[in-house]
Amino acid sequence: MPHRSSDMRVFYHVHMISDSTGETLMAVMRASAAQFDRAEPIEHLFALVRSPRQLDKALEHVADFPGIVMYTMVNSDLRREIEDRCAELHVPAIAVLDPIQATLSGYLGAPVTGKAGAQRALDAEYYRRIEAMNYSMAHDDGQGDNLAGAEVILLGISRTSKTPTSVYLGHRGIRTANIPIVPGAPLPEELFFLKKPLIVGLTASPERIVQIRRNRLLNLKEDRETGYVDEDRVREELIHAKRLFAKYGWPTIDVTRRSIEETAAKVINLLSEHRNTV
Structure with a gap:
């Protein structure tokens, strides 16, 4: 939960989990957080998370410092693990690119491929x-x-x-x-x-x-x-x-x-x- 300092600023943990460099997550998070006065995120970035072991390490950190989880993840099994673990921890999890991809899918009349090759393009x-x-x-x-x-x-x-x-x-x-x-x-x-x-x-x-x-x-x-x-x-x-x-x-x-x-x-x-x- 967020906590207040003596000068009434609100601090909260934001965990960003990405199978890429995490720059997209960081930009979206900071642009969003800037809209809230006197609220300051404590940033935790986990980049290039592509295996269950790497994800477990990130989620252990989330358990130690509960807060909001934002993620971009292509692998469906890893996505499901994030959602399940965050539900158990009672912390919100946001798949940042999902609304954009869903809108594009509807507009283009084409499914989201979820190709791993898209990762190479990001790299x-x-x-x-x-x-x-x-x-x-x-x-x-x-x-x-x-x-x-x-x-x-x-x-x-x-x-x-x-x-x-x-x-x-x-x-x-x-x-x-x-x-x-x-x-x-x-x-x-x-x-x-x-x-x-x-x-x-x-x-x-x-x-x-x-x-x-x-x-x-x-x-x-x-x-x-x-x-x-x-x-x-x-x-x-x-x-x-x-x-x-x-x-x-x-x-x-x-x-x-x-x-x-x-x-x-x-x-x-x-x-x-x-x-x-x-």
Whole structure:
């Protein structure tokens, strides 16, 4: 059962059991839990559970720390074992993908195959995302070569969220490079001849840029006045960047009031449109 702390926060155990990497379960659980104020899940993840012995170990943990069980499992015997054991323990068990698969089955007029091969597809997707993350990290802040291997290239002046957006997109399986626009420094010549990657310009209000830059200098214990945080200079940097984006027809995203997730979602939408035109 959930328990309350002295400051009235509610803590509860959530057990995620998956025959894959568990990333789908984790994403669904966290998105759902975020809708409940002052309620914090204690996460227990059991990934790559594919044998009765592995499942027994996970269910023993559920017995020790009763809570909600969420699972994705192809094997019907293991699914049944989860349901039976959770019923004995009087804890709810949720087959996260079942409602989606049932709806798709009804819409398509086809049964759910339950093929083990689907697991291999998930594994391939996992490794594709790892490769994208590696690419994004190697091509952060103008580093690396082979820009032609990118799916997305982000451009922007300092402190326009290029790096965290690149990392987030990499985690989503999108190979992303980011390049800073620095006064007086030329951009890579290769950039202007690329056809396949989506090139996106990131911008923000001068006030927001100055605020973030000042905070960065404070964290670095740098208190000297510098043009880096001069609002007029920042405004000039932004005007130069916007003119560059307009000249080459690169789509632009204002990140002033956007979270990293919102910026990335916009980039993904632009990428979908871009792929239909190249």
